[in-house]
Amino acid sequence: MKKQLIFIIMMFMLCGCWDQVNIQELQMSDVIGLDRNKKSDNENMKMSIAISTLSEAHQGGGKPGMQLISSEGYSLADNIEKLDYKLSGNLTFNQSRLYIFGKLFASNTPAEEMKILGRIPNSPLNANLAVFDEEVSELLKMEKIDSKTIANYLVVMITNAIKYNYTPKVTLFQFILGKQDPFKDFALPLIKKKGEDVQLGGSALFRAGNYTGIDLSMTSTKMAMLLKERKGGGVYLNTQLDDSSYQIWIQKSKKHIHVKSSDNKISEINLILHLQVNLIDSGKSNKALSQTKLDSIQKKLTDDLNQQALQTVQTLQKANCDFLELARELHAYHYKEWEHMNWREDYPKLIIRPDIKLQILNSGVML
Template sequence: MKKLTLSFLILLVLSGCWDQQNFKDLQMIDMIGFDKAEKEEQMKLSLAISSLYEAHQGGGKPAMEVTTAQGSSLADAIENTDFKTPGQLTFNQTRLYIMSKSFASDKPIEKMKVLGQVSTCPLTSNVVMYDGKVSELLARKKLKGKTMANYLTILLESTEVTNYMPKETLLRFIFEKNDPYVDVALPLIQSRGDNIQLNGSALFREGSYSGVDLSPTLTKIAQLMKGVARPGIHLIVEMDGSPYDVLIKKASRKIVVNSKDNKVSEIMLPLKIQAQLLYSQTSKKALTQTKLNNLEKMLTEEINKQALQAIQTLQKANCDYLGFAREIHAYYHKEWSHMNWRKEYPRLPIRPEVKLQILNSGVML
């Protein structure tokens, strides 16, 4: 009897939670946007809060509300936003961090790193850039029947299958500021009329936006040269006014550093690509092996030109996205000790060496 009474009392004590929160009172932040405010030294924070209306068992209609506030810091802006929002803000469902170019050009990591101290803030969610005012983008709330948060998340997820766009999480974005050997690139989102699309990548230098972007095609080439892209990338190569659809099946790269008198004289980037040609026209005759070899050679030359253009764009931005500094520092320490990397990198001779192999035979043109 005593044991039964004691068990009953323990159940009474453990049946409640002193810090419980009602789900209906939480404001789920789905996306966080960052803009530079009109006032100097101020930032503008936009929080996209997702919810369901006409909710029923098994579903409901998704909705999104946007709250904005300004502050001298991110913590200040969050506090000002909290004053305007009924219920308690929670960050544990945040799927995307999106910043404008103006915000990104002025030490964005210094302003965003406080998010790493918020215990409920997901550090593995993506960071992207928008070419415009983020507050205006989120104010649209919906696009093509989806909330803006859902639309952008799906748009980015489609690129993760092949990694043809750079992927940066909040954690890596914050910590790479302290890594002197790596620069980052962020997926660039742009509005085109009523539509929104990915438009290449924005290049960063030492934690701030460089003001230089890579086009979508050159971003794909850069991903191949960085060695992070998986099979499945389509390269549309224009030659003699005709487009060729090249489907990448396998790609591998190396970094070769040549030196003279303990100084880096040249960097070569061999890139081997195995690919298939895809065509919609099937009524014409198949290519002979000789013609296929000639086409392989011409495509190799054209992709090599694009690779060189991507490298030159990265050097113009002084953005070492391909990781040359880390390679030299790790394996050519004497040469590295004589270098002023930021000063010398934009002028270094860097030469890609693309070798394309067409795998399929019987190509129809």
């Protein structure tokens, strides 16, 4: 009897799920698009949210769909509140997988605008970021591509691009905190629309948290990623030489930075990149290549990759975007020279020479 009485008292003491929210009442954002209008009034920010839905649900599946809602306001918080008014359920960000900036929004302190998302409960700070070269609201209105909802299509496209080293991974958390890091600039995946197709188009360069207005091509983006990492690999590169196409798979890469200076002033920075590669596509030949032919291809590929690397570095300098984090390197290992520098003024004028040293490991046989 005593045990039964204790059990009854404990039942009354338990609070239960008094604050539960039924899943049917939640409106889970999947992809969030942010644009800035050119209007002169205060309501110049547009927020578009793709909410994934599932109709005809049954055990093991259902029919995927998407609900698109949007609002215009003077800030992100204002837009979130207005969107809440439009929905019958509770708007939640805990399933957000991708944030997409329109270029105009990306050019005007996006990191400051996004800070509020770090204070919203259950906001996934590991969500990926990307840039669209037109209005994101128009992109999301496409609804479907290849039988997939546009939201799912975009999420899978960016996720796979990161997985296969086509583009850098930048999360919401990194982007918000990056504004406070003087040595951190970003390259965000760039989405482009061509007719009815949507595809990855390289990367958009950011300086001090703002879009610079300058982009890297797909090839230059992969080259920039190679030049940034100390050690790496797992990247495909394509090139066209002598009317033949070549594709290499980078098995291993290793970077060294050599800084030349005099009188405590930096005169030149050399980016030395050692690449060990497999020749996947050896042009028109489908036979094993002779050593003489391999040596010739290796020299031509080395020259071509060095040219690509130089163009990539020059584009980064033109944008005054230190994606390679050279400032961090100089501050850590060449502080005497660093003290005499005004980095943002000096960086675009520095002599930066990439030096790629290529080694082909196989014979170029097509299997």
